[in-house]
Amino acid sequence: MTPPPMITDRDRDVIERYADGATLQEIADGINLTRERVRQIVRKHGGADAETSRAARQAAKEAGEQRAQIEFLAEYEAIASNLAHQGFTRAETVSRISVLYPSIDVDVADEALRASNIVFDQNNDTDVFSNVALEAGVWFLLGSELRLKPDYAWAAVNLPQELLDELGTHLSEASVTPDELATVLGIIGAAQNAAMSDPTLTITGARYNELRSELLDAIGLKSATGTKPWPPTRQTLQKRYQGWSDALEAMGLATASLGRPKGLLAFSEDDYANAVIDFISAAAAAGAEPTFAFYGEWVKEQAADGTRRPSPASVRNFYDGWLPALRKANAVVAARSAEANLSVE
Known part of the structure; x- marks a missing residue:
């Protein structure tokens, strides 16, 4: 041998x-x-043999990558989570971290965040929600900040059906119960109703994001990685409206800016104000709420009687929304009443 x-x-x-x-x-x-x-x-x-060696080599490579990803998350996960709450995408988060910490491996960072439980914003986020759903997020968090009780009656009469349908879809994906959905809608209604009588109501973008993060963490309004949880991020609103102040202005909430001038077109500013004021009076006389839909019916009745009024769409466009139109009309009535009292004195 x-x-x-x-x-x-x-x-x-x-x-x-x-x-x-x-x-x-x-x-x-x-x-x-x-x-x-x-x-x-x-x-x-x-x-x-060669196959065994290759398998060992691959296993060693994967183990090394996993260790690197674990080390990355141990060091930077808190920062990445904070950026995700602010609405940054995974790619944007990796880019920001790599600029400030140039020693990190970008590929390791991307894979680590991809495998993590952090829910990042998506590049196509502005297409996920309609305008009314975006604005509803602001109304809801504003109402939550003010600790308003749900106003179910106001919501039932004034919230558009498209919002009820859209939020029903989004929140059902986050396992929100029907009672919780009703509460959300009621708070949205309460905030909108409160804004009609208080023109100073507002919320900062930073506070909005803080409340949103607290909400997602507290009551579980979360979707799986890669989907979009509602309420949307501040960045989503800013992308749609070209800025936070512009978003607030479109909703009729107070901002620090003066806003954009509106074209008068075929009607003067007084024409718009008088149309809404007269409509509010007509709605009150009929025992009805001054809703946008009812205004459309009233305009048709006015036209049949020979009186031309601004269309519902033009009023909403002129005032950047129906609620701002009602608030402006109430403010004009109050100002005229004050002037009348002064003249009598």
Whole structure:
């Protein structure tokens, strides 16, 4: 029987390194041998075959990548989570972190965040929600901030059906119950109703995002990674309206800006104000709420009687919304009443 060949320390090291996944060329370069000579040593002493070595090499690579990802999350997960709450995408988050921490491996960072439980914003986020759903998020968080009780009656009469349908779809995906959905809609209604009588109501973008984060964490309004939880992020609103103040202005909430001038077109500013004022009086006389839909019916009746009024769409466009139109009309009535009282005195 032929005894097994003697193995030197060098050859033993070659065999062990190859079994652990090192390539023939890597081993050869390290000990100043040719690749072919290393292969002969492995074969001579019955070392691992090529497939086994490749598998070990792949396993070592994956283990190294996993360690790097774990180390990245241990160091930067809190920052990434904060950015996600602010509405940044995963790519934007990686970019921001890599600028401030240039030593990180961008690929490791991206894979670590992809595998994490952090829910990031999507690039197509502005297409997920309609305008009314975007604005409803602001109304809801504003109402929550003010601790308003749900106004179910006002919501039932004034909230558009498209909002009820859309929020029903979005929130059902987040396992929100019908009672919870009703509460959300009631708070939206309460906030809108409150804004009609208080023109100073507003909310900052920073506070909006804080409340949104608290809401997502507290009551579980979360969707799976890659989907969009409602309420939307501040960045989503800013993208749609070209700025936070513009979003508030479109909703009729107070802002620090003066706003954009509106074209008068076929009607003067007084025409718009008088139309809404007269409509509010007509609605009160009929015992009805001054809703946008009812205004459309009233305009048709006025036209049949020979009186031309601004269309519902033009009123909403002129005032950047129906609620702002009602608030403006009430303010004009109050101002005229004050002037009348002064003249009497």
